[in-house]
């Protein structure tokens with residue numbers, strides 16, 4: 001009887017030991033496979049050519065204000081006096097009065113450069129990523145304003161909450177050593 | 190999102206309709222001029238007012254194909270104005286990612302030491318608070334071992350997806366440690382486990398049948414998560430992670446409610462997420478029975494005092510089997526044989542049901558639901574458009590492309606849901622088989638699969654307390670030895 005029990009225990013032990021080695025080899029195999037195949041760290045980024053400026057960037061990001069903000073490729077900008085990224089469609093006057101501005105946060109600074117050119121600079125601390133200005137600029141201007149995920153803010157969620165709800169599927173992972181998809185070709189190179 | 194849905198924007202190459210664009214060109218340039226010299230236009234032209242002329246310009250511009258058209262050549266400044274540079278702050282430094290892996294290894298080693306050598310509940314609790322702070326609040330709960338299942342699954346299924354080293358390490362290391370010391374990861378390293386463990390106040394015992402039924406859920410969740418990640422539609426573990434919203438101090442209202450509910454539940458039902466949902470816990474359950482060193486209530490001899498009987502808040506302490514066990518051996522054996530024979534039936538039924546549900550499951554994929562919506566709209570079955578279908582039209586994505594992509598993904602779903610259904614059948618069948626296998630046990634011991642190594646039972650065992658030099662324990666022991 002006791003002999004029978006001993007046999008049983010050792011048989012059980014044998015199975016467990018076998019399983020242990022199979023498990024170790026299996027995990028070792030996966031380990032080797034993973035580190036053979038993985039190389040790049042990936043981060044999330046918006047393809048500005050796909051973005052339709054829906055405004056979800058401001059709402060869906062898990063941090064607030066959103067990690068997705070408006071950036072300006074100055075080399076593409078027309079420096080228009082009447083920028084429809086900056087101004088309401090029908091501004092009362094072409095000045096910096098809040099009622100004339102598109103941006104709900106007053107995050108765009110407009111400064112005179114030389115006749116007839118004006119420069120528009122985004123104050124990123126204020127921008128909430130609502131894409132209102134981007135919409136105006138893309139539709140009526142040169143499209144030099146566009147949305148980008150800012151990596152000093154983004155916490156790189158395993159599934160980006162904006163990517164999940166972006167209606168034009170504009171957001172995907174890009175290699176971390178080229179973390180921006182800028183519109184300006186010179187800057188991209 | 191994960192997969193690119195819409196082909197690269199073609200509209201940038203020019204207006205969609207060359208003919209109408211050409212006949213508008215002269216008109217167009219003057220109106221664009223207006224934006225650059227709005228005052229001049231208002232002053233010299235016979236227009237009534239600035240707003241009025243702008244309004245007409247606006248209405249006209251709305252009708253234009255509006256894609257990245259260089260309307261205004263960038264100016265040559267006569268004053269030598271320098272363009273500001275667009276800042277591109279880099280992502281979190283790479284060495285910090287390796288630091289995370291280092292911290293994970295260190296925490297796992299410490300946890301193993303506390304659980305198996307020190308056998309100290311306090312130390313385990315302390316380490317889990319650190320893990321909650323580091324992996325939870327400092328790292329915002331991302332990436333975690335549970336979610337890393339999906340990265341691994343997707344990169345295996347799709348060779349174009351590279352697996353980030355950090356995700357790979359987080360997936361593997363706890364499993365490797367489990368091969369040595371059981372679920373030490375759950376004990377003190379997992380931030381989700383820690384969050385639930387810390388709030389645990391008054392554990393109530395779930396009835397055994399309920400715990401057994403709910404215990405199947407993690408396996409189903411695991412199967413579904415792997416399927417959705419492998420096809421590339423969604424990371425459902427991240428989407429429905431109950432505590433990540435707390436780690437980030439913000440999230441959608443339903444997820445905050447779900448997370449809050451889970452926390453409150455965990456006050457009374459120990460580690461509700463761990464036991465009844467966590468898919469990584471399911472994987473650990475497979476590995477930890479193989480552990481070289483298992484968690485024991487006490488490494489010394491059990492005196493059968495029964496003091497540990499209710500010590501485990503998660504109901505993972507197994508009692509010695511009664512000598513004259515419940516049902517007879519032959520009856521048990523024939524039931525087992527019947528269940529084993531039925532197993533293929535379970536799998537087949539599951540696979541069939543899964544196959545039937547594949548269209549429903551596929552709706553999670555944005556490309557599939559988009560194609561369906563586009564079709565419904567084009568055939569006048571629904572009124573209005575959505576942002577998604579607007580995007581398709583705005584980008585002039587060919588409809589065939591939308592449909593073809595949806596079809597290709599739908600095909601993957603047919604195989605995927607077939608496999609998922611079969612998997613669910615298998616899991617249920619195996620659970621039934623497991624229930625009818627009885628192992629003889631002579632002592633009280635922790636279930637090697639379910640024990641999360643929290644160390645609470647150590648405190649209840651007088652033999653153990655004696656080992657740690659507790660004077661009171663000697664009295665209790667003498668009582669039982671007498």
Ligand code: SF4
Nearest residue numbers: 051052054055057166
């Ligand atoms: S959610 Fe997508 S489409 Fe909407 S503004 Fe953000 S990137 Fe653009």
Ligand code: SF4
Nearest residue numbers: 103127128130131133
């Ligand atoms: S309009 Fe919106 S996106 Fe543009 S600068 Fe202002 S806050 Fe940022």
Ligand code: SF4
Nearest residue numbers: 061154155157160161
């Ligand atoms: S990855 Fe997370 S933090 Fe970054 S933009 Fe997406 S939702 Fe926001």
Ligand code: SF4
Nearest residue numbers: 375379382463467470
């Ligand atoms: S069961 Fe899952 S959630 Fe719970 S501690 Fe383990 S890995 Fe974390």
